[in-house]
Amino acid sequence: MTHPIRLGLVGLGKIARDQHLPAIAATEEIELVAVASRNATAQGVVNYADLGAMLAGEPGLDGIVLCQPPQARFDAARMALAAGKHVFLEKPPGATVSEAQALAALAAHRGTTLFAGWHSRHASAVATAKAWIAARRIQQVVITWKEDVRHWHPGQDWIWEAGGFGVFDPGINALSILTEVIGEPVRLIDAELETPANRHAPIAARLAMATAGGVPVAAEFDWRQTGPQTWDIRIEADGEALCLSHGGNALTIDGVVQDTGPEAEYPGLYRRFVELVDEGKSDVDLAPLQLVADAFLRGTNRIVAPFDA
Numbered sequence: 256m257t258h259p260i261r262l263g264l265v266g267l268g269k270i271a272r273d274q275h276l277p278a279i280a281a282t283e284e285i286e287l288v289a290v291a292s293r294n295a296t297a298q299g300v301v302n303y304a305d306l307g308a309m310l311a312g313e314p315g316l317d318g319i320v321l322c323q324p325p326q327a328r329f330d331a332a333r334m335a336l337a338a339g340k341h342v343f344l345e346k347p348p349g350a351t352v353s354e355a356q357a358l359a360a361l362a363a364h365r366g367t368t369l370f371a372g373w374h375s376r377h378a379s380a381v382a383t384a385k386a387w388i389a390a391r392r393i394q395q396v397v398i399t400w401k402e403d404v405r406h407w408h409p410g411q412d413w414i415w416e417a418g419g420f421g422v423f424d425p426g427i428n429a430l431s432i433l434t435e436v437i438g439e440p441v442r443l444i445d446a447e448l449e450t451p452a453n454r455h456a457p458i459a460a461r462l463a464m465a466t467a468g469g470v471p472v473a474a475e476f477d478w479r480q481t482g483p484q485t486w487d488i489r490i491e492a493d494g495e496a497l498c499l500s501h502g503g504n505a506l507t508i509d510g511v512v513q514d515t516g517p518e519a520e521y522p523g524l525y526r527r528f529v530e531l532v533d534e535g536k537s538d539v540d541l542a543p544l545q546l547v548a549d550a551f552l553r554g555t556n557r558i559v560a561p562f563d564a
Contacts, residue, residue: 256317259286260341260532263316265306265331266323267292269411270345274374275322278521284529289313306331310338317341318368318532326418329354332369336361341368343528347427348372350418352541352548359539369537370528373431377523378503380515384490385436387508391492393466396437398474400429401485404458405564414456415564421456423547425486426476430543432488432503433474439467443546446554451562458562462550479562 262285264271276297279287289301291309296302303309310316318341321331325347332349335342336358348371349355355371362369375381402425404414413419420427434441441464449459458479464472486502498507504520506513531538 256284256533259284260529261286261288261313261315261317263287263289263291263306263309263313263319263340264297265291265309265319265321266345267295267297268322271322274521275320275345278525279320281522282525282529285525288316306334310334310340318343318528321345324413324419325350326413326416329358332358333361336365336367336369339365339367341370341528341532343370343372343524346371346373346431347420347424347544347547348539348541349544352545355539355541355544359537362537362539366535368528368531368535369539370531371539371541372524372528373428373435373540373543374520374524375428375431375503376435377520377527378432378499378501379518380499380506380513381432381435381503383506383513383515384488384497384499384503385438387497388436388490388492389438391495393437393470393490393492395491396433396466396470396472397489398429398433398472399485399487399489400426400474401477401480403481403484404478408564410564412564415451415454417455419456420547421450421454422458422460422476422478423456423550425478426460426474427543427547428502429474429476429486429488430546432499433472434540434542434546436490437466437472441466441472441542441546443549443553446550448550448554448556449559450556451560452558453561453563457556458559460550460554462546464546 319335320343462474
């Protein structure tokens with residue numbers, strides 16, 4: 256584009272304030288023009304109560320970034336695409352695979368960009384790990400993704416509702432890294448889900464998967480871990496062991512720490528969004544979302560003790 260992308264942001268919650276606003280401010284090719292939020296306002300831009308009002312009041316917007324819960328994302332994305340806007344979806348790109356596919360088809364029909372933003376794929380060590388894996392034969396992958404939901408999602412009741420993903424909200428980050436670095440399709444074989452008696456979404460999950468070539472992939476997700484948090488992916492290949500930790504932002508090979516540079520996940524997302532808009536393309540990879548959907552389809556669900564956030 257000959258001018259910065261004039262952007263509107265929808266959903267001014269924790270992730271938008273912590274990650275999106277700083278990344279937008281650091282991206283010269285993007286100008287934040289307006290924010291739509293029911294309960295919050297941003298300084299230095301025009302604020303609206305909802306997306307409809309923002310689209311009516313700011314016809315010159317080029318793009319919309321959607322940061323509200325996944326249950327509300329389809330209708331908002333469809334409205335923005337129908338208005339001819341480029342759309343950036345915070346992860347996950349939808350509450351279901353079919354609605355994300357429908358959005359991709361609509362964007363193609365309208366000739367606009369649709370970007371499913373998997374932020375963990377832009378973690379500082381992911382590209383190095385991908386190159387290391389490409390040169391080797393993998394024997395095994397083990398994912399351990401455990402964190403404290405009370406710390407990361409305080410008061411966010413939507414995340415416990417149907418379509419809110421529960422522990423798969425962070426777990427899908429691990430799956431987004433897995434499907435980026437592994438170099439071949441991954442299928443779900445079996446899953447065990449644990450759902451609190453007073454909730455509709457799981458608090459823990461164990462997944463058994465395999466690559467198309469038959470390499471076993473095991474994943475354990477848990478939202479009940481206090482103290483130090485664990486976001487690790489361990490890959491064994493050709494007698495060596497690679498470990499991605501800190502959500503993909505740290506890397507060791509056979510225990511030796513590798514230099515991977517500073518963390519810059521969300522600035523990387525916005526650079527990618529700018530590239531897609533400039534090239535007139537979309538990027539809607541649904542592989543991580545499909546694995547989560549398959550876990551709900553194939554998994555055995557066990558009711559566990561009630562959990563109050």
